[in-house]
Amino acid sequence: MKNLSGRTAHKIALLGLLIMATSGFKVSSIYDFTLPSIDGQSMPLANFKGKVVMLVNVASKCGFTPQYAGLEALYEKYKDQGFVILGFPANNFGAQEPGSNQEIKKFCSTKYNVSFPMYGKVSVKGEDQTPLYQYLTQQADPTHSGDIKWNFTKFLVDRKGRVVQRFESAVTPDSPQVTSAVEGLLKK
Numbered sequence: 001m002k003n004l005s006g007r008t009a010h011k012i013a014l015l016g017l018l019i020m021a022t023s024g025f026k027v028s029s030i031y032d033f034t035l036p037s038i039d040g041q042s043m044p045l046a047n048f049k050g051k052v053v054m055l056v057n058v059a060s061k062c063g064f065t066p067q068y069a070g071l072e073a074l075y076e077k078y079k080d081q082g083f084v085i086l087g088f089p090a091n092n093f094g095a096q097e098p099g100s101n102q103e104i105k106k107f108c109s110t111k112y113n114v115s116f117p118m119y120g121k122v123s124v125k126g127e128d129q130t131p132l133y134q135y136l137t138q139q140a141d142p143t144h145s146g147d148i149k150w151n152f153t154k155f156l157v158d159r160k161g162r163v164v165q166r167f168e169s170a171v172t173p174d175s176p177q178v179t180s181a182v183e184g185l186l187k188k
Contacts, residue, residue, distance in 0.1 A: 027139065029161025030055070033132045038089070038101045038118040045086075045132075050159050052083045052185040055136065057090045057124045059097040059151040060107045067152050068112035070173035074182065075116040081186045082159070085116040088133075090124045093150050097121065124148045136163060154178070158185050 027033075030053065034044040045053075056071060075085045089104045091097040097104065101120045108114035122130040125137075125148050136155050137145055144155065144166040154173070156165040165181050172178070 027135055030132070030135070030140075030157055030163075031161045033135070035088075035122065035130065035132060036120040038105045038120050040101070040120060043117065043119065045161075048084050048086070049161065050082065052078075052159060052182060053157040053161075054083075054085045054182070055132075055155045055157065056085060056087055057092075057122075057133075057148060057151055057153055058087045058108075058118075059090065059093065060099060060104060062093070062096040062151045064150070064152040064169050065096075067173055068108060068114060072112055072114055072116065074173045074178070078182055078186060079116075083182060083186060087114070087116060087118040088124065089118070089121045090148075090151065091121065092123055092125050092148070096151060124153075156181055156185065159188065 031044075031046040031049055034042055034046075037043040054071075054074075058068065059065060071085050071087070075083065087108070089097045089101070099107065104121065105118060108118060122133065124130070124133040129137075133148065137147055139145075140155075140163040144163050150169040152169040154167040154171070155163050156167070156178075158164050164185065167175075167178055
């Protein structure tokens with residue numbers, strides 16, 4: 001598949017959501033979404049069925065950017081037990097993710113040795129909010145809904161694709177709240 005620009009990928013995602021909405025299709029989990037990977041290839045979230053998933057909106061020039069190291073350590077520690085982190089670069093806050101997907105990928109791999117899956121740049125709020133983040137912030141679970149406030153907001157999803165917890169930016173990946181929540185879901 002040819003690499004897609006962020007705008008083209010967003011239009012495709014919106015078209016897919018529109019088709020689902022007008023056909024009576026109800027979004028029931030994160031598995032109902034497909035977005036382009038950071039390399040521009042189609043990467044359905046259904047690829048991660050049966051895993052405990054953490055979705056994180058990331059940025060390369062943010063005060064929270066060092067959390068990439070903690071995210072990678074968390075991923076490495078639990079990936080063999082069925083855990084995966086999915087990174088979603090977003091430029092919504094202070095223009096802290098200005099680069100192209102290729103620049104973001106290079107930064108993540110060279111600076112933080114990121115090996116968890118990364119998606120192409122998305123918008124996590126506003127008029128151009130990607131449908132996945134519309135779902136996460138408005139429909140997935142009322143107790144975890146609400147606008148994304150900043151980079152490195154983390155959504156924890158159980159093995160059935162349901163959002164079960166949300167951690168705001170200041171909660172680090174190595175915090176007891178995060179590690180105990182991940183461990184608890186991995187035991188189920």
